[in-house]
Amino acid sequence: MRAIVFNQFGGPEVLHETSVDLPVPGPGQVRVRVAAAGVNALDGKIRSGVLEQVFPTALPAVPGRELSGTVDALGEGVTTVAVGDEVLGWADTGSYAEFALSSQFAVKPSGLSFEQAAALPVAVEAAERVLRLLDVKKDETLLVHGAAGAVGTIAVQFTVSRGARVIGTAGADNQAYLTSLGATPTVYGEGLVDRVRALAPDGVDAVLDLAGQGALPDSVELRGSADRIVTTADFRAQQFGVVFAAPPEERSAERLAEAARHAAEGTLTTTVGRVYPLASAPQAQRDSDSGHARGKLVVTVG
Template identity: 50%
Template sequence: MADRRRSKAVVFTEFGSPDVLRYVDVEEPHPGPGEVRIGVRAAGVNPLDVKVRRGVMEAMFPTALPHVLGMELAGVVDEIGEGVDDWKVGDEVVAWPKNGSYREFAIADSLIRKPAKVPWEVAGAIGIAAETAARALDLLAVAPGGTLLVHAAAGGVGSVAAQIAKTRAINVIGTAGVANHDYLRALGVTPVTYGVGLAERVRSVAPDGVDWAFDCAGRDALPASIELTGSPERVLTIGDRSAPEYGVSFSLMPANPRRDVVVDALAMVLEGTLQLNIERAYPLSEAAAAHGHSETGHLRGKIVLIP
């Protein structure tokens, strides 16, 4: 049981390796007007968290130190701020925290209701993946009957994008390591191995090329994607900062993610038309190990932290 004056959080005071993440006592937060406090049950670990910790995203996401990472969570409302009428203590929610999610108690004013039958780990890790995937498909203007190439298709964003695309009657080809090919096939995705010779391998399963490419990997996939689609305008990346050199759009996380998209994703989870694999759940105290795992790449789904 957390002390009511102090609670635990993962904090870093300098940029660097996973070892800069410290599991420490912090002052227990309380909600202001229009806010609620949430006892965190699960917090998603995202590639952007890793990049922010390294300090490589300062131009796009300036970070004041000390800092608590984490953009998404699922938990239970346990304190209500002034003027909040829509929520009550005990409500189970999915939220986008204002003070980071790598902590026992988070503050939020942007939240949705968590369906009771969705596991905590999935609810806490699906928000960013679903919002990013849906945004990418909309920006690419994908349409039924077309073919989409997804790079890093076994990862959190990639796997969700592939599954949403399948529900829109789109053929999906996904790049992944061989160990994840059966997983992609189970999702209805045609797998190909990434790396040298990618374009030829894609053409072997899609002789007419592909209509769009969504790069979730950020690892030199843009030239082949342009070659296969025929235009940089049909390619979108969320991970390759060299995109402007190729005339490819780089999509950033918006300040206010669309809650309706995540509501829809959670409904799809309940219906069985969308699954989010949890690669591993780590205790909050092992956030450094979770980041080390994330940096190895080749994830199948998402990593989560459990306070």
């Protein structure tokens, strides 16, 4: 089968398309004919080798942690789906490929495109996980750095639905987008502390850093301490006494199914910022590495 592979760590240029063996599903797994694969910041960090001590990677490797597509084969014990069913979920093998294995998946609603479906698994899980850590309550104010990205898009909506206020940072081009999600937008960069204080004179109750662009010092200053600050992107978290939210081993297929249903019904916005063919996966990761993408970047297969 066709797949994107990297044989060494480095920049996006180490990614190339080649032929690899077709994966065989084990107990509890399905093999999915991939229609779309989500592109995540973590993909680029693993490819670069910067996370090798945290996520050891056997080379050559196929990147990709989430997918949507059609069930092609069933492993032993799988009874919740049948061959031919359309699904979305987390990939056990790299999803930048024609086929991938998954043991955590949900049936894709018919009203959801494959591209929209591939934008959900990582973003939904990450948003729910960090909001649990921050315990944001009704009438509180949450500051989100990198609010226009894939996880930010979902986290903003989840927070607003709880009756809390969100101040979201993003580039100038994404200010109106954040407003459409229900956030109060502001630009990042120099003067951020003063801008946030002007928007929230009583202070912010919690901070979520999804950008990893050096926002932790400002976040600690705004909070007055490292309390209730979580980052998913800045590996200097310990230096500032901030919680780093690492991806979990277990994920909820039931919650993913619920989020997919809301997305199909239009009550949860999932934004696909750009779609790339499989051969353009290096460019997709290059754009993801820049940290300025709106919504989700998706690679399509086939």
